[in-house]
Amino acid sequence: MNDQVNSRNVTTDRGANLTIYEDPAIGDTIPKMFWSRVRDWSDRVIIREKDFGIWQAITWAELGARARHVGMALQSIGFGQGDVVCVLSNNKPEWVYADMGTLGLGGVCAGIYPTDAPSQVAYLVNDSRCSVIFVEDEEQLDKVLQVRDQCPTLRRIVIFDMEGLRELDDPMCASLEAFMAAGAAHDAANPGAWDAALDLAKPDDLAVLVYTSGTTGPPKGAMLSHRNVIFQCVNGTRVLPEGGDDERLAFLPMCHVAERVLGCYYALYSGAVSNFIENPDTVPENVREVQPTVFGAVPRVWEKFYSGIMVALSDATPLQRWAYEKAIGIGYRVADLRLAGDPVPAPLQWRFKLAHFLVLRNIRRMIGIERCRWLVTGAAPISPELIRWYLALGVDMLEVYGQTECTGLATAMHPGEIKPGTIGRSVPYAEVALSPEGEILLRGDHVFMGYLNQPEKTAETIRDGWLHTGDVGEIDNQGFVKITDRMKDIIITAGGKNITPSEIENELKFSPYIADAVVIGDARKYLTCLIMIDHENVEKYAQDNDVPFTNFTSLTRAPEVTKLIGAEVEKANTKFARVETIKQFRLIEHQLDPEDEELTPTMKLKRKFVNEKYSGLIESMYQTA
Amino acid sequence: MSEPLLKVSNIETYYGPIMAIRGVSLEVPQGRIVTVLGANGAGKTTILKTISGVMDPRKGTVLFDGREVTRQNPDWIMRQGICHVPEGREVFPFLTVRENLIMGAYTRNDRAAIARDIDMAFDYFPVLKERADQRAGQLSGGEQQMLVISRALMGEPKLLLLDEPSLGLSPILVKQIFEIIGRINRERNVTMLLVEQNAHMALSTADYGYVLEVGRIVMEDDCKALMEKEDIQEFYLGVKDEGVRGKRRWKRKKLWR
Numbered sequence: 001m002n003d004q005v006n007s008r009n010v011t012t013d014r015g016a017n018l019t020i021y022e023d024p025a026i027g028d029t030i031p032k033m034f035w036s037r038v039r040d041w042s043d044r045v046i047i048r049e050k051d052f053g054i055w056q057a058i059t060w061a062e063l064g065a066r067a068r069h070v071g072m073a074l075q076s077i078g079f080g081q082g083d084v085v086c087v088l089s090n091n092k093p094e095w096v097y098a099d100m101g102t103l104g105l106g107g108v109c110a111g112i113y114p115t116d117a118p119s120q121v122a123y124l125v126n127d128s129r130c131s132v133i134f135v136e137d138e139e140q141l142d143k144v145l146q147v148r149d150q151c152p153t154l155r156r157i158v159i160f161d162m163e164g165l166r167e168l169d170d171p172m173c174a175s176l177e178a179f180m181a182a183g184a185a186h187d188a189a190n191p192g193a194w195d196a197a198l199d200l201a202k203p204d205d206l207a208v209l210v211y212t213s214g215t216t217g218p219p220k221g222a223m224l225s226h227r228n229v230i231f232q233c234v235n236g237t238r239v240l241p242e243g244g245d246d247e248r249l250a251f252l253p254m255c256h257v258a259e260r261v262l263g264c265y266y267a268l269y270s271g272a273v274s275n276f277i278e279n280p281d282t283v284p285e286n287v288r289e290v291q292p293t294v295f296g297a298v299p300r301v302w303e304k305f306y307s308g309i310m311v312a313l314s315d316a317t318p319l320q321r322w323a324y325e326k327a328i329g330i331g332y333r334v335a336d337l338r339l340a341g342d343p344v345p346a347p348l349q350w351r352f353k354l355a356h357f358l359v360l361r362n363i364r365r366m367i368g369i370e371r372c373r374w375l376v377t378g379a380a381p382i383s384p385e386l387i388r389w390y391l392a393l394g395v396d397m398l399e400v401y402g403q404t405e406c407t408g409l410a411t412a413m414h415p416g417e418i419k420p421g422t423i424g425r426s427v428p429y430a431e432v433a434l435s436p437e438g439e440i441l442l443r444g445d446h447v448f449m450g451y452l453n454q455p456e457k458t459a460e461t462i463r464d465g466w467l468h469t470g471d472v473g474e475i476d477n478q479g480f481v482k483i484t485d486r487m488k489d490i491i492i493t494a495g496g497k498n499i500t501p502s503e504i505e506n507e508l509k510f511s512p513y514i515a516d517a518v519v520i521g522d523a524r525k526y527l528t529c530l531i532m533i534d535h536e537n538v539e540k541y542a543q544d545n546d547v548p549f550t551n552f553t554s555l556t557r558a559p560e561v562t563k564l565i566g567a568e569v570e571k572a573n574t575k576f577a578r579v580e581t582i583k584q585f586r587l588i589e590h591q592l593d594p595e596d597e598e599l600t601p602t603m604k605l606k607r608k609f610v611n612e613k614y615s616g617l618i619e620s621m622y623q624t625a
Numbered sequence: 626m627s628e629p630l631l632k633v634s635n636i637e638t639y640y641g642p643i644m645a646i647r648g649v650s651l652e653v654p655q656g657r658i659v660t661v662l663g664a665n666g667a668g669k670t671t672i673l674k675t676i677s678g679v680m681d682p683r684k685g686t687v688l689f690d691g692r693e694v695t696r697q698n699p700d701w702i703m704r705q706g707i708c709h710v711p712e713g714r715e716v717f718p719f720l721t722v723r724e725n726l727i728m729g730a731y732t733r734n735d736r737a738a739i740a741r742d743i744d745m746a747f748d749y750f751p752v753l754k755e756r757a758d759q760r761a762g763q764l765s766g767g768e769q770q771m772l773v774i775s776r777a778l779m780g781e782p783k784l785l786l787l788d789e790p791s792l793g794l795s796p797i798l799v800k801q802i803f804e805i806i807g808r809i810n811r812e813r814n815v816t817m818l819l820v821e822q823n824a825h826m827a828l829s830t831a832d833y834g835y836v837l838e839v840g841r842i843v844m845e846d847d848c849k850a851l852m853e854k855e856d857i858q859e860f861y862l863g864v865k866d867e868g869v870r871g872k873r874r875w876k877r878k879k880l881w882r
Binding site for chain 1: 634635637647648649650651684685835841842843844845868869870872873874875
């Protein structure tokens with residue numbers, strides 16, 4: 001790390017002591033930071049991408065040149081400061097070229113999920129007043145062409161991958177290659193123009209638009225300034241330390257704040273290498289190939305890895321199973337001592353080393369986390385049991401919390417003080433507090449500028465300088481924050497009991513057979529639950545137990561599967577008080593896909609949609625009583 | 626519902642270490658035509674081979690007429706009433722058409738009835754009568770297909786397994802052959818399990834269909850209902866929304882619902 005970094009201690013009006021780092025050498029805007037890195041680290045690798053089966057490296061110099069050509073091409077068509085670019089693509093290095101090219105001109109860059117429908121694309125283009133859109137390929141292009149008549153601000157479409165589009169002849173469209181060539185020509189004809197543009201952006205200007213999937217109403221564009229992002233980069237990479245020797249996997253959607261800021265921008269600041277996955281289906285293979293050294297993901301991914309190992313074990317030989325039980329048992333003992341803050345006695349340490357050498361190491365390698373210095377989980381609640389399992393494997397899993405509105409990170413655990421069930425303590429550079437109603441409040445330079453075009457929503461969210469997160473929680477005397485639920489998700493049963501569904505749901509999701517669950521019970525006599533089964537694992541169970549089925553629907557209808565899930569629900573029920581137990585459940589019969597409105601792009605069930613769409617099924621659970 | 630003539634449960638079949646069938650269950654009711662659709666390598670042929678005993682499943686059972694036929698040898702299974710018409714028109718090329726048909730009746734010794742059945746085959750496929758004394762290897766592709774179907778009928782099957790009868794045939798021949806397959810089913814009450822890539826023909830001939838993809842069934846329904854489904858239309862029937870540019874190349878993601 002750079003030794004020019006300054007730190008200062010601040011005591012707030014509430015008496016909180018903050019430690020804030022500043023790194024003047026990198027400047028105060030994203031383009032300045034990016035170009036200082038390009039200058040200083042030009043020969044180092046920053047991105048890797050798999051091309052025809054081989055991981056190809058891209059250096060800072062190459063990345064810089066490409067971003068500059070994109071930027072100059074934008075300038076040549078009259079795109080300037082404050083104008084908006086949208087990127088409609090899966091994660092690819094081209095995403096970063098477009099992003100850095102746009103920001104270099106003082107422009108604004110927003111991501112659109114590649115799973116969004118054409119009508120949603122039109123909404124986002126219009127809401128952001130986007131003038132240039134970058135699309136991944138033919139499929140994404142067709143979405144834009146379908147709705148461009150409804151998008152008056154849109155002037156240009158740039159396509160990353162021209163496969164199948166050789167004959168495309170449309171004055172509005174250009175390939176990225178041709179676009180960048182035009183940019184290079186414009187650059188040559190206008191020396192000095194690029195460097196002048198880099199100075200345009202000011203720290204408090206809007207830089208990044210992140211649309212948050214609204215469970216109610218249309219998505220809201222959260223505005224992040226250069227200051228927000230730089231503040232997070234300089235400080236956040238000290239909470240989750242990473243540097244030029246680290247390898248990470250760029251696999252969460254770039255449209256999400258987690259990948260955009262905590263992943264991509266952190267890496268651009270720290271120099272960690274971003275390895276871009278081939279596509280969302282190849283994550284497990286890509287993790288094994290890359291063997292990252294730092295790894296942030298959502299609980300769904302950690303659950304998948306875990307159930308993958310559990311299923312592999314059920315096919316293992318008795319000797320292998322015995323070895324696993326022994327080794328993980330030792331791992332759990334070490335983990336529990338660490339969690340309690342007690343020292344690990346030397347003999348146990350030795351046994352753990354042996355267990356690691358003989359067994360646990362292989363499991364870690366199978367998942368792809370053997371080299372990981374830390375794992376981070378966030379964006380959704382995770383079962384404490386799962387954290388304990390990763391600790392038993394000997395890798396630190398740190399839970400973090402944040403949201404788009406605080407530029408991604410607000411609380412985090414530290415390797416020395418892991419406390420499952422909490423989301424760690426406040427980051428040292430900003431404040432966390434509770435409102436009288438128990439809502440979690442945040443304050444600091446990471447709090448966003450507001451929602452685009454929605455001043456009333458902004459005023460509701462930021463009050464007296466505090467960001468109101470909408471999450472309800474507690475803070476213990478050591479400063480550990482615990483989230484109990486989303487404010488609006490809290491269930492009040494007909495009996496008047498307040499219940500936080502996510503705790504129960506997490507317990508259910510810990511089962512390898514349950515992919516996701518939604519607990520229902522607001523104003524009802526008892527709790528019920530809709531369950532989305534884990535296709536692969538349930539299918540395997542059915543095969544192993546000779547349960548006949550044909551497709552997904554028939555699998556969910558098999559009485560044996562209902563029994564299996566019933567047993568899993570009962571298992572979860574034992575951990576809760578009587579009023580909090582699930583009395584009835586139903587399985588969702590369709591295999592859901594991120595393109596379905598019931599799921600978020602990160603494959604979580606949307607409570608609101610599920611409640612509406614399956615109202616018949618839900619009612620059926622209350623009729624029998 | 627009465628017990629189906631053929632009931633396949635949870636079969637898993639391997640080629641060496643490669644798992645070709647990943648847990649397939651299906652049923653063929655008496656007197657019906659059931660079709661299995663799927664792309665190359667989906668495992669359609671492997672299912673038929675597993676039923677007829679040419680391959681043995683590592684897991685699962687095949688019940689025929691209420692009786693387990695799993696892991697029996699093909700000859701025994703054939704004697705129970707399952708005749709397999711393999712893919713690719715496997716005639717005996719150096720035998721005449723008539724001799725080929727007689728080979729199909731190798732389990733029988735009722736000469737009069739065999740002669741009657743040969744005439745029956747010639748009724749269905751008059752062109753075979755014209756070629757009765759020619760070597761089968763000299764027949765055209767369509768004639769060979771007719772011959773192998775007829776040869777299978779000589780075994781007096783209760784269940785006929787048909788593996789891609791349309792393979793490599795001209796559209797007009799395909800149409801003729803499928804018409805006759807439908808007639809045989811109706812007139813002779815032969816139950817059929819039909820594996821096809823030509824989804825259009827298969828769906829219009831059969832009563833019930835399964836869609837197989839990489840060794841798994843992803844969809845099943847009445848053929849009429851299947852033809853209405855968007856995924857089937859796009860991926861199997863070639864109905865395509867050309868998109869705004871009039872030449873869409875990318876494929877929608879299959880969702881099978």
